[in-house]
Amino acid sequence: MDTYLKHLPECEAPGVCRACEARHGGLCSVLTANQLTELNRHSIRRRIDAGNEVIGQGETVGSYSNILKGVIKLSKMMADGRQQIVGLQFAPDFLGRPFLGESTITAEAATDTEICTFPRNVVDRMVSEVPDMERKLHNQSLKELDEAREWMLTLGRKTAQEKVANFLYLIATHIDPDRGNAQTFDLPLSRADIADFLGLTIETVSRQMTKLRKDGVIVIENNRHVIVPKLERLRDAAGID
Amino acid sequence: MDTYLKHLPECEAPGVCRACEARHGGLCSVLTANQLTELNRHSIRRRIDAGNEVIGQGETVGSYSNILKGVIKLSKMMADGRQQIVGLQFAPDFLGRPFLGESTITAEAATDTEICTFPRNVVDRMVSEVPDMERKLHNQSLKELDEAREWMLTLGRKTAQEKVANFLYLIATHIDPDRGNAQTFDLPLSRADIADFLGLTIETVSRQMTKLRKDGVIVIENNRHVIVPKLERLRDAAGID
DNA sequence: CGAGAAATTGAGTCCAATCAACCTCCGTGG
DNA sequence: CCACGGAGGTTGATTGGACTCAATTTCTCG
Numbered sequence: 001m002d003t004y005l006k007h008l009p010e011c012e013a014p015g016v017c018r019a020c021e022a023r024h025g026g027l028c029s030v031l032t033a034n035q036l037t038e039l040n041r042h043s044i045r046r047r048i049d050a051g052n053e054v055i056g057q058g059e060t061v062g063s064y065s066n067i068l069k070g071v072i073k074l075s076k077m078m079a080d081g082r083q084q085i086v087g088l089q090f091a092p093d094f095l096g097r098p099f100l101g102e103s104t105i106t107a108e109a110a111t112d113t114e115i116c117t118f119p120r121n122v123v124d125r126m127v128s129e130v131p132d133m134e135r136k137l138h139n140q141s142l143k144e145l146d147e148a149r150e151w152m153l154t155l156g157r158k159t160a161q162e163k164v165a166n167f168l169y170l171i172a173t174h175i176d177p178d179r180g181n182a183q184t185f186d187l188p189l190s191r192a193d194i195a196d197f198l199g200l201t202i203e204t205v206s207r208q209m210t211k212l213r214k215d216g217v218i219v220i221e222n223n224r225h226v227i228v229p230k231l232e233r234l235r236d237a238a239g240i241d
Numbered sequence: 242m243d244t245y246l247k248h249l250p251e252c253e254a255p256g257v258c259r260a261c262e263a264r265h266g267g268l269c270s271v272l273t274a275n276q277l278t279e280l281n282r283h284s285i286r287r288r289i290d291a292g293n294e295v296i297g298q299g300e301t302v303g304s305y306s307n308i309l310k311g312v313i314k315l316s317k318m319m320a321d322g323r324q325q326i327v328g329l330q331f332a333p334d335f336l337g338r339p340f341l342g343e344s345t346i347t348a349e350a351a352t353d354t355e356i357c358t359f360p361r362n363v364v365d366r367m368v369s370e371v372p373d374m375e376r377k378l379h380n381q382s383l384k385e386l387d388e389a390r391e392w393m394l395t396l397g398r399k400t401a402q403e404k405v406a407n408f409l410y411l412i413a414t415h416i417d418p419d420r421g422n423a424q425t426f427d428l429p430l431s432r433a434d435i436a437d438f439l440g441l442t443i444e445t446v447s448r449q450m451t452k453l454r455k456d457g458v459i460v461i462e463n464n465r466h467v468i469v470p471k472l473e474r475l476r477d478a479a480g481i482d
Numbered sequence: 483c484g485a486g487a488a489a490t491t492g493a494g495t496c497c498a499a500t501c502a503a504c505c506t507c508c509g510t511g512g
Numbered sequence: 513c514c515a516c517g518g519a520g521g522t523t524g525a526t527t528g529g530a531c532t533c534a535a536t537t538t539c540t541c542g
Contacts, residue, residue, distance in 0.1 A: 148389035156440025199397025
């Protein structure tokens with residue numbers, strides 16, 4: 001962020017940002033209107049269809065993105081094809097790390113997605129001038145760390161039944177964080193993805209879903225569309241304290 | 242960190258710090274001698290015997306610590322007693338998050354341990370004045386996140402054999418990061434802890450250790466003492482790409 | 483409406499859990 | 513000094529939950 005900007009009178013946020021879903025939750029929420037204007041000058045909005053990788057092919061390798069809409073899955077794959085999803089990101093999270101060299105993580109759109117991408121060097125420059133920005137990034141890392149560890153407990157110590165219930169509970173509480181009890185939503189992941197998230201096979205996921213349905217914990221409509229009559233019961237089935 | 246310190250001529254690091262194992266790797270590595278003096282004024286060195294919790298009981302609830310010696314295990318427990326170890330920390334890592342309200346993580350000394358503890362408020366004050374410190378903390382968080390995700394792949398998709406080999410490989414490469422090939426070390430964890438780390442039972446861990454021994458991948462001496470003739474073979478057994 | 487993908491269901495197998503016995507290492511006290 | 517006792521670890525026999533393989537069924541979408 002150019003230093004002289006600090007001395008300009010505060011102006012309006014760019015129009016495109018004012019209407020932005022992530023203006024208040026995402027990375028941008030720590031920025032002043034002036035800073036936003038500067039950042040916006042370098043940002044690119046992109047649509048990504050379900051199933052496509054988010055990693056810019058060859059182009060600006062290093063970049064940060066705000067997720068405006070949709071769900072991104074982060075996964076790791078072994079040489080023999082075994083795969084594990086290690087995180088899900090919902091709007092208005094931002095995608096920061098995966099692109100940076102080192103990490104062997106793949107980021108892929110689970111649903112149709114919209115993101116707002118900034119070149120890494122611009123963000124890095126702003127980070128060094130706006131301490132709140134580093135703080136914001138740090139907090140997201142800590143949140144992801146907590147989620148990862150929570151999931152380790154699920155992967156290591158829960159039964160297939162509990163795993164599936166846990167997944168449904170996770171989605172129910174993230175997709176549309178509204179009213180407390182009755183929930184209805186579309187699953188952002190296919191059975192294959194769910195299996196890769198839970199460390200199970202497709203068949204086992206399917207069987208456990210059926211069991212939860214027969215037990216009256218959930219109602220299944222279109223394979224993708226799920227209704228949770230009582231969130232409390234799902235929570236219990238998930239073995240969450 | 243008191244502002245006036247910035248104007249004093251640079252002085253020597255406190256004696257106790259100069260001899261400190263974590264002076265160059267831990268949180269303190271980003272501090273100048275003056276800052277170190279300030280921090281040191283509030284620090285407490287503690288020994289913690291294996292099996293004891295690190296969380297100060299009631300006392301200074303919020304605190305950061307440098308690990309000077311030993312291994313700390315971070316774990317989560319379910320209401321019915323099922324347990325999962327979600328991270329191991331070695332010197333000179335620092336223990337930062339676990340204590341902070343929210344998180345339901347327990348930190349416990351796996352081996353006899355020495356730590357250097359600072360009250361949270363002092364550290365927080367320094368963080369706001371020394372940007373490098375936030376950066377350092379952020380980087381550790383990112384490191385832990387990478388490790389957690391790596392372990393999720395192990396928990397979700399690897400066989401018991403691969404899990405145990407993975408654990409041994411992890412220890413071999415962290416306990417004493419020296420020469421590349423032949424390794425010899427003491428396991429910092431009991432079989433029960435290893436099981437809780439790998440999402441297995443004690444018996445399965447034991448059987449897989451025996452199998453690795455019979456296959457000549459490792460040599461076992463005192464239950465705790467292990468020799469790895471060829472790190473490469475262990476790596477292969479662990480299914481690491 | 484039809485074809486292919488995604489999901490469900492079923493039968494049989496196998497890997498890791500469970501239950502149980504035994505061994506080994508230590509420290510302690512008779 | 514050795515017997516005892518207990519914790520930690522190993523080994524064996526059996527069980528069971530999730531995987532594999534295979535056949536349908538249900539969705540999706542051109």
